[in-house]
Each structure stands twice: as structure tokens, then as C-alpha cells.
Amino acid sequence: MIVANRKPFxxxxxxxxxxxxxxxxxCNECVTVCATGGAKEVAVLASxxxxxxxxxxxxxxxxxxxxERNCDPEYVETLKPFIDDCDVILSMACGCGIxxxxxxxxxxIVLPAVDTTFDxxxxxxxxxxxxxxxxxxxxxxxxxxxxxxxRCAKSIFNGPCGGSQGGVCEVNKDAPCAWxxxxxxxxxxxMLDRYLEIQPIKDWSTSRDGGPRKRIREDLKI
Amino acid sequence: xxxxxxxxxxxxxxxCTGRVDIIHVMKxxxxxxxxxxxxxxxxxxxxxxxxxxxxxxxxxYVKRLLDECGVGGxxxxxxxxxxxxxxxxxxxxxEVTEKIxxxxxxxxxxxxS
Numbered sequence: 001m002i003v004a005n006r007k008p009f010x011x012x013x014x015x016x017x018x019x020x021x022x023x024x025x026x027c028n029e030c031v032t033v034c035a036t037g038g039a040k041e042v043a044v045l046a047s048x049x050x051x052x053x054x055x056x057x058x059x060x061x062x063x064x065x066x067x068e069r070n071c072d073p074e075y076v077e078t079l080k081p082f083i084d085d086c087d088v089i090l091s092m093a094c095g096c097g098i099x100x101x102x103x104x105x106x107x108x109i110v111l112p113a114v115d116t117t118f119d120x121x122x123x124x125x126x127x128x129x130x131x132x133x134x135x136x137x138x139x140x141x142x143x144x145x146x147x148x149x150x151r152c153a154k155s156i157f158n159g160p161c162g163g164s165q166g167g168v169c170e171v172n173k174d175a176p177c178a179w180x181x182x183x184x185x186x187x188x189x190x191m192l193d194r195y196l197e198i199q200p201i202k203d204w205s206t207s208r209d210g211g212p213r214k215r216i217r218e219d220l221k222i
Numbered sequence: 223x224x225x226x227x228x229x230x231x232x233x234x235x236x237x238c239t240g241r242v243d244i245i246h247v248m249k250x251x252x253x254x255x256x257x258x259x260x261x262x263x264x265x266x267x268x269x270x271x272x273x274x275x276x277x278x279x280x281x282x283y284v285k286r287l288l289d290e291c292g293v294g295g296x297x298x299x300x301x302x303x304x305x306x307x308x309x310x311x312x313x314x315x316x317e318v319t320e321k322i323x324x325x326x327x328x329x330x331x332x333x334x335s
Contacts, residue, residue: 009287009290044244047251047252051288052291052292
């Protein structure tokens with residue numbers, strides 16, 4: 001899932017200053033699962049904004065809408081009836097949703113209420129961690145399911161660097177060294193000989209280095 | 223026991239404090255409450271195991287939200303007591319009422335009126 005963090009309230013309220021009628025938009029997908037921008041979080045932020053604006057004596061009119069997805073046109077189009085009645089859209093969806101809604105309703109500004117951070121998993125209730133950087137050239141077969149691109153701070157490919165101490169990355173005491181995890185996994189599976197295979201230089205042109213990416217399946221086009 | 227406690231305290235019954243969500247507390251303030259406190263069972267005595275522990279964490283979270291929006295996190299509190307402690311219940315009601323009276327009315331409400 002795409003993981004996001006809510007922006008600090010001060011920043012949100014600053015962005016909203018010129019506006020009275022706000023469409024507060026949530027998403028039922030990733031940001032619901034990471035408890036950042038689902039219907040519940042939309043309700044709480046709306047309440048916070050209303051309380052703040054009431055206290056300031058500048059009341060805000062907030063319409064709360066949570067779409068099934070903000071990254072598909074069929075759902076984004078359902079926002080149409082609400083657009084004329086708002087001065088601005090404040091979105092709690094990920095960066096994709098924020099942009100996509102903006103592309104559809106060009107006469108309204110879409111403001112971000114969240115900082116989109118990473119593609120990750122729910123390690124435990126309330127704890128999310130990064131697992132994929134979408135490099136476009138997966139190596140998980142070679143590293144037995146542990147991604148050195150994402151989980152190693154340097155994204156290196158042939159064993160740990162000198163900053164790996166006691167299985168922990170020098171960059172962050174809470175981050176295990178990805179290469180320690182990979183070597184442990186090789187041992188666990190009786191495949192330590194795989195560690196000796198030298199990985200060639202990775203082609204990063206499939207990653208962000210090649211510019212924005214697009215995927216097209218002609219057979220699915222309508 | 224015939225104990226009295228301040229008449230301004232309005233009780234909202236829930237099956238367990240674990241049922242109380244952040245939005246419930248926020249809505250109370252939006253609707254003009256000057257303070258909100260949760261009264262849960264003693265920790266370790268929850269019929270649903272950890273409902274009261276979760277409620278305490280939510281109270282801490284709501285405090286942050288209320289501080290952010292200028293209403294003030296001090297207006298929220300959590301108490302734990304057993305259902306046999308009527309005396310303690312009345313005491314808590316008085317304690318919270320006095321504290322909130324000291325803080326004054328909910329600033330979002332006073333600006334509105």
C-alpha cells in the first residue's frame with residue numbers, strides 16, 4: 001500500500017486561510033489502511049478545522065467526501081456534483097490522488113493534507129514500514145525476498161557496507177541491515193553459496209532515473 | 223449512597239470505554255462541550271481485556287488534536303475506577319468540573335455565540 005502521514009495542522013490551516021467552503025476529500029484505499037486519509041481521518045480533520053475556524057471567528061463550511069479510489073477516473077468523476085459548491089479541495093489521498101483530482105477539475109485548486117511517503121506493509125497494527133521503491137527491475141529472486149534497493153540505505157548489491165554493525169544499519173538504529181537479513185535468509189534456506197554470485201551493475205533506467213513511467217496494455221483500452 | 227455530583231456533567235453511556243472513538247470526543251467539543259472525560263474500569267479489569275487501555279491512548283491522541291486546533295488538550299481526561307466506587311465517581315466529576323471551570327468555556331463555542 002501507499003503510506004502517507006498527515007501534514008502538521010498548522011500547515012494545513014495555513015493553506016486553507018483564503019477559503020471558506022472546503023471539500024475535504026478522503027480515499028478508501030491505501031490511506032484508509034494506513035489510517036491517514038480514510039473516512040475516519042477525514043471526519044477528524046474536518047472537526048479540527050471547524051473547531052479552529054469557529055475559535056478564530058471565521059467559520060468554515062466543510063463537505064466531507066471519501067471516494068472508493070482517487071486514482072481511477074470513474075470514481076473521480078463522481079465528485080462533479082460537489083465541485084461548484086466548494087472554493088477549494090483539500091485532499092487526504094496520496095500524491096497520485098491529489099494530482100488526478102486536480103487534472104479532472106481544473107477550475108479548482110487541490111491542496112494536500114498529507115505527505116505521501118512510501119510503498120509499504122503493516123508490520124503490526126499502527127506500524128507501517130517501507131518495502132518497495134518501484135525500481136522497475138525486481139531482484140527479489142536473487143535476494144530471497146529481501147529488497148536491497150529499499151531496505152539498504154545505500155541500495156547496494158554485493159553484501160553489506162562497513163556501516164553494518166551487529167546486524168543494524170548505521171543510518172538508523174531501528175533499521176536492520178538489509179544485507180544481514182539477506183545473508184541470514186540464505187543460511188536459513190541452505191543457499192549461502194548464492195551469496196558468492198556477483199551481481200552485475202543494476203540498470204536504473206527502469207527506475208526514476210528514466211523519468212516518469214507509464215504502462216500501456218493496448219488490449220484493455222476502450 | 224445518595225451522593226451528589228455537579229449537575230452540568232452529562233453522562234453518555236457506552237458498553238466499554240474501548241467503544242469511544244476520537245471523533246466522538248471531537249464532536250462533543252463541536253457541539254459545545256467545555257470538557258470531556260472518560261470513566262473506564264480499572265486497568266487489568268476490562269471485560270473486553272484492553273478496552274480501557276485503548277481508550278487511554280485515544281485520550282492522549284485527542285489531547286494532541288485539541289492542542290493543535292486551539293481548543294486545548296487539558297479539557298480531556300481519563301479516569302479509571304470500579305463500578306463499586308461511587309464516591310470516587312462523584313469526586314472525579316467535581317474535580318473535572320472545577321478544572322474546566324478554571325479553563326473557561328470552550329473557545330470554539332464562545333467565538334460562535
